[in-house]
Structures are given as structure tokens and as C-alpha cells.
Amino acid sequence: MNTIEKQTGTAFKLKNGEKLKVIDPKGQQVSDMVLFNAKDPREKISGGKTLDFEESILITKGDHLWSNRSNKMMEIIEDTNGRNDFLLAPCSPETFKIMYKNDAYHPSCFENLHTNLAKFNIEPDDIPTAFNIFMNVQFAANGKLSVDPPLSKPGDYVLFEAKMDLIVGLTACSAEDSNGGSFKPIHYEIINQ
Amino acid sequence: MNTIEKQTGTAFKLKNGEKLKVIDPKGQQVSDMVLFNAKDPREKISGGKTLDFEESILITKGDHLWSNRSNKMMEIIEDTNGRNDFLLAPCSPETFKIMYKNDAYHPSCFENLHTNLAKFNIEPDDIPTAFNIFMNVQFAANGKLSVDPPLSKPGDYVLFEAKMDLIVGLTACSAEDSNGGSFKPIHYEIINQ
Numbered sequence: 001m002n003t004i005e006k007q008t009g010t011a012f013k014l015k016n017g018e019k020l021k022v023i024d025p026k027g028q029q030v031s032d033m034v035l036f037n038a039k040d041p042r043e044k045i046s047g048g049k050t051l052d053f054e055e056s057i058l059i060t061k062g063d064h065l066w067s068n069r070s071n072k073m074m075e076i077i078e079d080t081n082g083r084n085d086f087l088l089a090p091c092s093p094e095t096f097k098i099m100y101k102n103d104a105y106h107p108s109c110f111e112n113l114h115t116n117l118a119k120f121n122i123e124p125d126d127i128p129t130a131f132n133i134f135m136n137v138q139f140a141a142n143g144k145l146s147v148d149p150p151l152s153k154p155g156d157y158v159l160f161e162a163k164m165d166l167i168v169g170l171t172a173c174s175a176e177d178s179n180g181g182s183f184k185p186i187h188y189e190i191i192n193q
Numbered sequence: 194m195n196t197i198e199k200q201t202g203t204a205f206k207l208k209n210g211e212k213l214k215v216i217d218p219k220g221q222q223v224s225d226m227v228l229f230n231a232k233d234p235r236e237k238i239s240g241g242k243t244l245d246f247e248e249s250i251l252i253t254k255g256d257h258l259w260s261n262r263s264n265k266m267m268e269i270i271e272d273t274n275g276r277n278d279f280l281l282a283p284c285s286p287e288t289f290k291i292m293y294k295n296d297a298y299h300p301s302c303f304e305n306l307h308t309n310l311a312k313f314n315i316e317p318d319d320i321p322t323a324f325n326i327f328m329n330v331q332f333a334a335n336g337k338l339s340v341d342p343p344l345s346k347p348g349d350y351v352l353f354e355a356k357m358d359l360i361v362g363l364t365a366c367s368a369e370d371s372n373g374g375s376f377k378p379i380h381y382e383i384i385n386q
Binding site: 046052057085087129145 | 245280
């Protein structure tokens with residue numbers, strides 16, 4: 001079992017067929033995940049393609065995460081919480097500056113993704129909109145969005161199976177709004193059988 | 194006035210401060226639009242950033258289109274129809290193959306974007322999820338999506354103002370589902386005063 005400390009991130013390779021279990025150990029925490037084809041990182045996870053092929057804003061068990069080249073990158077094998085989406089971009093320094101009027105330094109998923117992915121030659125501009133695991137973005141019929149505390153309980157998890165060799169970026173979200181004002185770790189496990 | 198013939202696309206530069214009027218001349222047609230910073234095309238339109246800063250799935254008058262670097266690329270000055278979004282990726286050869294079980298050649302917004310943007314050294318992998326002008330994607334409370342015929346009437350338009358020097362890719366959508374089974378042109382006008 002690996003721990004992503006609060007307001008940090010990590011990046012690692014995951015082989016085709018391996019499984020990744022992303023766990024919310026304390027409940028009410030979000031994890032942002034981005035995926036790249038390990039053999040050609042210009043192929044990456046795409047929210048638009050995933051919504052297109054799965055015909056849903058909410059992505060859960062039985063759905064796939066699709067790439068910008070219309071290939072399956074992961075399948076969701078289990079999902080004990082059931083609320084994940086692609087609606088909002090990873091929180092970034094500008095999120096805190098523009099939306100929260102906070103000009104001071106603030107850790108962010110965007111920084112935690114691109115700094116950890118740099119070892120794979122992935123640059124800040126390469127970071128796509130992430131798959132927001134456990135995130136509870138509510139949408140009204142008129143389209144208005146609100147970020148509510150996650151519904152995840154301690155121990156809730158999502159189990160993914162890789163459908164190609166992947167580079168994975170993964171965070172424990174840094175934004176107050178995403179996790180009800182508290183910062184918590186994320187646990188993950190790589191299962192290779 | 195310029196015409197984008199049915200199932201085709203175009204690409205052009207638009208200077209900071211210039212306006213772009215995208216018109217549905219016959220009604221019930223969709224236009225996909227992508228934007229790149231003309232001075233550095235690695236900065237491009239981002240659905241995730243736009244939903245974040247505008248706090249809405251539906252993007253209309255008064256909203257901005259934001260880049261992956263959290264900068265404003267365009268402002269929507271007028272919108273006579275009022276339904277545009279970033280939910281689904283541009284239709285592509287794989288859309289027709291996987292979703293419509295059509296293995297034969299089919300024109301697509303994705304092809305019409307990347308072939309027209311090639312002259313600006315923009316490659317297929319660089320094409321982000323587009324801003325879907327006039328597109329009528331309905332979303333249920335459970336997240337399920339359906340693509341309905343656009344609500345736009347003949348002459349409906351969206352007027353954009355550029356907030357930086359831009360490269361614009363623009364299509365008359367090729368997908369049966371997006372326009373109620375008919376293929377129609379899109380008109381556009383560049384207003385530089």
C-alpha cells in the first residue's frame with residue numbers, strides 16, 4: 001500500500017493488465033488522475049472522448065477511460081463510491097488566485113501532476129483535464145455547477161485495470177472546496193496479478 | 194460573409210479585439226470550434242478550465258472561453274440561441290466506427306479540424322475537446338447524456354470577441370446525431386472594428 005500525503009502527488013508506470021486501486025482512507029477526499037500511453041505520451045486521457053463513448057457525465061463501474069485517439073486506456077472494475085467525473089480541470093495556482101482571490105502560494109493538483117510527471121518528459125502544457133476520482137460536482141438542470149464535499153466514506157475505493165502500458169499521474173487534492181475544507185491523504189495499490 | 198460547406202471545416206487567424214460571428218443559416222446545425230494562442234499554439238482552449246471559471250456546463254453570453262494556462266481566449270458578446278457546451282469530443286472516424294457501427298469512410302469534425310489546422314503546424318494529437326456551438330446535449334440528473342437536434346433557428350448566431358491573437362478551427366458538423374439527421378453549412382463573419 002502506497003500513501004500520497006495530503007496536498008501532494010505521484011507518477012508511475014502501470015503495465016497493460018495491471019490493476020490500480022485508488023483508496024480514500026479517511027473519507028471525503030478527491031484524487032485527480034491523468035493517463036498517458038507509456039509508448040507515446042502524446043496519446044492521453046480525454047474527458048470528451050470518455051463522455052462520448054460512455055454517454056454519461058458520471059463515470060463508474062463497467063465504464064472505460066478513453067484516450068484522445070479513441071482507445072481504451074483503463075476499465076473501471078469496481079467503484080464503491082460511484083461519483084467520479086471529468087467536469088473541472090485540476091486545481092492550479094490560477095484556480096486559487098482567480099476563484100479564491102488567494103495570491104499567496106497554494107499547493108495544487110496541477111503543480112503536483114506536472115512536477116511528478118516531469119521525469120517522463122511530460123510538461124505542464126501536456127496535462128489534460130483529469131479524471132476526478134471521488135469528486136462530488138453537482139450539476140443543475142440549467143448547467144450550473146457546485147463543488148460539494150465528496151460522498152466517499154473511509155475505505156471507499158475505485159479499482160482500475162490498465163488496457164495499455166500507461167504513465168499515471170495521481171494526487172491527493174489540494175483544494176479546500178473539493179474535500180469539505182480538510183486536506184487528507186490518498187492511498188493506492190498496484191496489483192499485478 | 195464566409196460559408197463553411199456541409200461536413201467541412203476551416204481555420205484562420207483572429208487578432209486580439211476582433212470579433213467572430215458564427216451563424217447557423219438554416220437552423221439545427223452544430224459548429225465545433227477550437228482555439229490556439231497564435232504566438233504559442235501549446236496554449237489552447239480548455240473545457241475543464243472554462244467550466245471551472247464559469248461554474249457552468251452551458252456556456253453563453255457574458256462567459257469567457259479559457260485556455261489550459263488559465264487565460265481568457267474569447268468572450269461571448271451575444272448568443273441568440275443559448276445552448277453551447279464542451280461535453281463531447283469532436284466527431285471522429287472512430288465515433289462513426291464505434292458508436293454508429295459504420296466502418297465506411299465518414300467525414301468528421303476531427304478530420305476537418307486537423308486537416309485545416311495543419312497549415313499552422315497543429316497536429317491531430319493537438320486537437321482538444323471543442324466548444325460545441327449550437328449543440329444540444331441533454332444531461333439527466335444521473336449524468337446520462339443524449340444528443341438531441343439543436344434548438345437553433347435559421348439566423349441564430351454567437352458573437353465572440355478575441356482576447357488574444359488566435360488561431361481558430363471551425364466546422365459545419367458532420368455527425369447525423371448532432372443536427373437531426375441533416376447536413377447543413379455554417380456561416381461566419383470576422384468583424385475587425
